[in-house]
Structure formats: structure tokens, C-alpha cells
Amino acid sequence: MIKLNHITFQYESGIQNNGLSDLSLFVKSGEVVLLCGESGCGKTTLTRIINGLIPHFYNGKLSGEVIVNEKNITEIPLHEIAKHVGSVFQNPRSQFYCMDTTSEIAFGCENQGIPIDNINKRIELTASQLSIQDLMNRNIFNLSGGEKQKIACGSVNAAFPEVIVLDEPSSNLDPDSTENLGKIISHWKNDGKTILIAEHRIHYLKDIADRIVFMRDGKIEKIFSISDFKKLKEYEIKSMGLRPLSLDALYPEYVSNEHSSEKIELFDFHFSYKNGLNALSIDQIDFPKGHIIGVFGKNGAGKSTFARCLCGLNKKFKGKIKIGNKVYKNKQFLENAYMVMQDVNHQLFTETVLDEVLLSMEVKDEIKAKSILESLNLLHMEDLHPMSLSGGQKQRVAIASAVASEREIIIFDEPTSGLDLKHMIQVSKNLKYLKDIGKTIIIITHDLEFILKTCDYFVHLKNGKVCKENFLDDFSINYLSSFFSCNNKNDIVSIN
Secondary structure, X not given: OEXXXXXXXXXXXXXXXXXXXXEEEEEOOOOEEEEEOOOOOOHHHHHHHHOOHXXXXXXXXXXXXXXXXXXXXXXXXXXXXXXOEEEEOOOHHHHOOOOEXXXXXXXXXXXXXXXXXXXXXXXXXXXXXXXXXXXXXXXXXXXXXXXXXXXXHHHHHXXXXXXXXXXXXXXXXXXHHHHHHHHHHHHHHHOOOEEEEEOOOOHHHOOOOOEEEEEEOOEEEEEEEHHHHHOOOHHHHHHOOOOOOOHHHXXXXXXXXXXXXXXXXXXXXXXXXXXXXXXEEEEEEXXXXXXXXXXXXXXXXXXXXXXXXXXXXXXXXXXXXXXXXXXXXXXXXXXXXXXEOOOHHHHOOXXXXXXXXXXXXXXXXXXXXXXXXXXXXXXXXXXXXXXXXXXXXXXXXXXXXXXXXOOOEEEEEOOOOOOOHHHHHHHHHHHHHHHHOOOEEEEEOOOHHHHXXXXXXXXXXXXXXXXXXXXXXXXXXXXXXXXXXXXXXXXXXXXX
């Protein structure tokens, strides 16, 4: 089905180490192949080769032969490739064209000139196959992250492609949504689709993938059958820079009994959107000052809304924050808080990576800025344009800017989205450094591994309210583990 013969590719400009070098791969029809490796190893580039974005969208020097379904991808136009290859991206919003969900699912079929009656049949079939009937005829902008990912999968499903490529599809999903994504991929597998998935979080694919392709520096270093990969020891998987194959084996790196007596007090954290949806309803919550707080919950629980209110980005929000003896109103929140957004494309403004970090500093200090970049393995990219980087690299640039800002409260919305093990550990170290110098860190996350490695306090949000909060201890570890491995629709409500 897919034949890559001696593929070499180098991007025309921008990042220099994300290309491919003399890569060959054969994927059988109906096979599910998981592409894994550290950020920058070439996973995303490989998916772009297969779906035709290279060379038709991303410019560069390409050599070798790319055959998909007996067609040379480099010799046919992109709209023809789309009939055979469907794509699901890390951020589903980047592939939406319509305002409502039903129109979005129909969009690809309409572009292919499929008759209206057939399109309607495909929409109905897709809604049934993917169990998304409740999402039909909805405003796309009112959907949660998991719901948007389902619609992205639905739009691909309705086009009936033979090949489907997914690039970090679980990076912004909660446990239930990740499980649902796995079910969708399993459905495609049972339907005979050929599937390639570039992922850092591999645990949900351990019973779906047929082969694991491990990449490093633009090359395929080793290919495993799934049975052989499951035989690897935990330290062997970790030595490859990969995330764990099972969440059950996770445990906290360190549990401290030293709890700060100082608090950051939040009052009247209530917020509703224009459509009347009550997204946040918290009368009061106290955070231990100088700690790293992990905030988790299902997609749509109010986590991102909470973060936006905390740093003063929601204009109609009327809450207050008390730090020490001083009370701050909404407009003053930005003086004390800095947020790294879930979609970092919204906060990258300058022409170079170094300038991006300097922009966050009240007093420009190039030596310090370079030191921060080096700690995040970004110094060699200091002169590159931030928008030319991969998703994980862009996120590290935004994190570097947050570190440089030196605000009292620093909020991270899904900071490990798209990050491999090594860079997740580097981010964890940087956040611990911020804690050591007295900063309070609030992390909105779906990443249990990151919580256990980094946080010492947690807050569980459900339907815009605080369901549970506690310091990380033996009981709360069980609570977190139960939530992140939960296979049902009900949130846990007790640690006992």
C-alpha cells in the first residue's frame, strides 16, 4: 500500500534537523504503524511525505520514490491525493473550514464532487460508526478539545480514504477522549484502512498497532513487531526517549511533606460565555504559594477557562486574587501572571527564537535568555523563526518566554502537548527551578506522567467546579491513577 524508497528530504528554510535521510519503508494494506521517537526525529515530516503536504505545501529538496496505493505522490496534485489519504492533525482546529460540525464532515466529500445524496448517506454512516450523533449540527467553536478531534476524524472517515495518517492526535485529549480515539482507530483498522500514527503517548495504541517504527535523526533506527515491543523492559523504552507503554507503572518521583503555609486565595471565580454556558463556578479556592499545582479534568471541565480567568484574559470576569495582604482585581492579574497557551501559535510574535525570549523580559538580558534556551535544548535554534519550528519546539519557545518573564504566578495550559520524554523532563526541571525561586506554577494538563514527575499539589475540576484538591501523597496518587486509567464516563469522587 505504501512504499517509500530511499527518501531524503530537507526543508527549504527554517529548522535544519527535522528532515529525512535515505529512508525506506513498506507498509502493507490494512496495517497500523506507529511512528515514534524524540521530537525532531522526522515523524511529522514522514507523515507529510505520505499525505502530499511535502512537496506540494512544504518546500524543500526531495529525492526518492513515494508510492501510495500504486500512485507516485510527488506526481499528482494535492486534491487528488486527498481522495486516497486522509489526515488528522495534532490541533484539529487547524483543519476546520466550516462553522458547524455537519458541514465540516461534508466538506471533504463536497470538494471531491460527490453527489449530495451520497454525501448525506456518508454523514449518517460516519455519525453511526464513530458514535458522534450527539455532535451533529453543533457549532464547532463550542466543542471541547476531544469533541473537535472526533469531528476531525469524522471528516476523514466520510471521505472514505484508503490511507489515514495521524500526527500527535492524543496530545490535547483527556483519558476518556483518548480511549475514544483508540476506538475510532480500531474501527478504521477493522475496516481495512492503512494507518500511520506519529505519537509520543503510545500507551493507548499498544493493542492496536501492528508495528512500531522507531526513528532518530531522520532515519529509521529499528522496526519492532508489537509483540516484540511489549517484551522490552521499562528502562529500555525509557532509554529510547519514549513515553511508557502503560500508565499503570507510573509513580511519583518525589513526595514532599514540606507544605507552604502561605496561600494564594482566589475569590468569585465565576464565568459564563455569551451562549449562557456556565463554564466556571468557584466561590473560593486557596493554592499553596510556591508550589506546582496540577489542574486536571475531562475536556470541557473548565480548565482552560479557569486559566484564562486567572491571568486576566476574560474581560467580563469579576473575580479577585489575594496574595499576601494585597488583593488584585481582574485587570491587575496580568501584572502577576503569565500564561503559556495550549495553542502557542497565538503567542509567538518575533522574527527569531532569541527575540521571543527577550520580549518577555522587563530588562533585556541576552546572556540569561540564551541560558534559558540552552536549558530547553533550543540554543542552536536561536536565530530561526519561531513559526518554522515543529509543534513541540514552538511550545518549548513559549515555555522559555514564561521562564524569562519572572512573574509571580506562571500558568501552563497543556505544556507537554507534543513533547517527547526527554523534553518533558526538561520542562519539568525548569518548572521545579521556578518553584525553587519562589514562583507558583499552575499546570493545566492531561498528562499523568508529567503530574507525578512535577507537581506537589493537584486540583480536579468537574463541570466548572472543584471536585477534589490535595497535596500529592499516597492516597492522592491512587486518586490520580484511578482518574487517568478510568474507562467509564463517571469521574471519581472520593479517595477512600
